[in-house]
Amino acid sequence: MNEMRPPQHGPDFRSDNVGAVAPEIIEALARANRDTATGYGGDTWSLELQKRFGELFEAKVKVYPVATGTAANALAMAAITPSHGAMFCQERAHILTSEVNAVGFFSGGGMLVPVAGPHGKVDPAALEEAIAAQGKGLMHRSQPASLNIVQATDLGAVYAVDEIRALAATAKRHGLKIHMDGARFANAIARLGCKPADITSRAGVDVLSFGMTKNGGLLCDAIVVFDEAAAPAIQWHVRRAGHVWSKARFAAAQLLAYVEDDLWLRNAGRANAMAARFDAGLKTIPGASLWAPIEANEIFLKAPAHVIDGLERDGVRFFRRAADMARFVCRFDATEAEVDAVLASLRRNLSNG
Ligand SMILES: Cc1ncc(COP(=O)(O)O)c(C=O)c1O
The missing domain is CATH 3.40.640.10 (Type I PLP-dependent aspartate aminotransferase-like (Major domain))
Incomplete structure (x- = not known):
């Protein structure tokens, strides 16, 4: 397994396609x-x-x-x-x-x-x-x-x-x-x-x-x-x-x-674990809600548009599905530090509301 380091350009949850090859x-x-x-x-x-x-x-x-x-x-x-x-x-x-x-x-x-x-x-x-x-x-x-x-x-x-x-x-x-x-x-x-x-x-x-x-x-x-x-x-x-x-x-x-x-289950287990960490963090942040339960490696987040703008300004990478809706996908090589950085950004931007 590659040494797991957060990507240099900040947390990247655009897709599981953006990850490395095992x-x-x-x-x-x-x-x-x-x-x-x-x-x-x-x-x-x-x-x-x-x-x-x-x-x-x-x-x-x-x-x-x-x-x-x-x-x-x-x-x-x-x-x-x-x-x-x-x-x-x-x-x-x-x-x-x-x-x-x-x-x-x-x-x-x-x-x-x-x-x-x-x-x-x-x-x-x-x-x-x-x-x-x-x-x-x-x-x-x-x-x-x-x-x-x-x-x-x-x-x-x-x-x-x-x-x-x-x-x-x-x-x-x-x-x-x-x-x-x-x-x-x-x-x-x-x-x-x-x-x-x-x-x-x-x-x-x-x-x-x-x-x-x-x-x-x-x-x-x-x-x-x-x-x-x-x-x-x-x-x-x-x-x-x-x-x-x-x-x-x-x-x-x-x-x-x-x-x-x-290998396939170990990789998927890691990606799912990152999504579960996301889920646990979100439960402690009032103001953010989900479109669907987090059961695999994807997160569909609903939050006010200015909060999603703030995530973008903070350099978090994700797919914006609508003004108030963001999709995050956890790669098999995503890190806890990336998840924690998104949660911190979310917390900050929600409290700025
Ligand atoms: C549920 C689902 N099915 C199929 C595909 C298609 O895969 P590919 O991009 O390799 O054609 C994707 C890709 O995003 C997907 O999310």
Whole structure:
């Protein structure tokens, strides 16, 4: 692990993307950088990856490394949705708000249908209503095909195991395939302390976008398929989109290093611990409130605009979602000193109000 030092330019909570790469992953790349290896996933690292993820998820899985979370989401959803399909997702879901409708593009016409729910979670009753309103069997309507859920959610909340089971049961009752956007899957598992299978294969999830980049990875996430029958054409989707690297061993080497000795959970645990420290500090500061409970590594803070201005003036880096709303994301390499500096700034600016 890198020596944890606060960034030179002040506390940086803009995103978990702004963090470093875990040294273990860089070292794994250096180890893989020898000799020759078969291209396009025929190498020993890629074959080992299939086996290792099968153990990790306690299921027969197919793993497809891809370059980004967006690619994972788009290709996974495209593989479980026909071109005339309706894809249900929470109204704040990343696939709806931030990916230029890549899921619609790669599915050849699939339509996103937003569903309400608290803290970025899909509400089961709202899902039932949305499916009913979609007009199953009607010639004029996109047909209910798939459900996307985000774990941890886009507002930093974490679905409990039973919540995922219940949603999956509803979705399955209506014949929907289920995709989980796990850009922050590690943070959710670290929070829940459950087995990866408990919220995926055993809960009814068909396909997972397994995030790595945000949690200490370099340039790779992965699609994990639990039910091959749900996504029979996925390998062609992935290949056609250009996500089968000729030097695939370097993608697999990253993913193998990421799960070795629980590196992924240690990194996520650190990021979550920084968010928990934030949470504990906020409880002692009157005047600041939260949009969603802090359950993973993200904080959505509500405070008067002049207070958020003050944070900016103090050199705190974060993402300003609105005049009175700031998002902070804890990196795996964030430090306690960074968190404490934000809390001190917040305290000062609130008392200046
Ligand atoms: C919930 C969620 N899903 C998917 C993504 C997409 O990841 P990438 O930026 O690697 O395409 C992000 C990135 O911010 C995200 O927050």
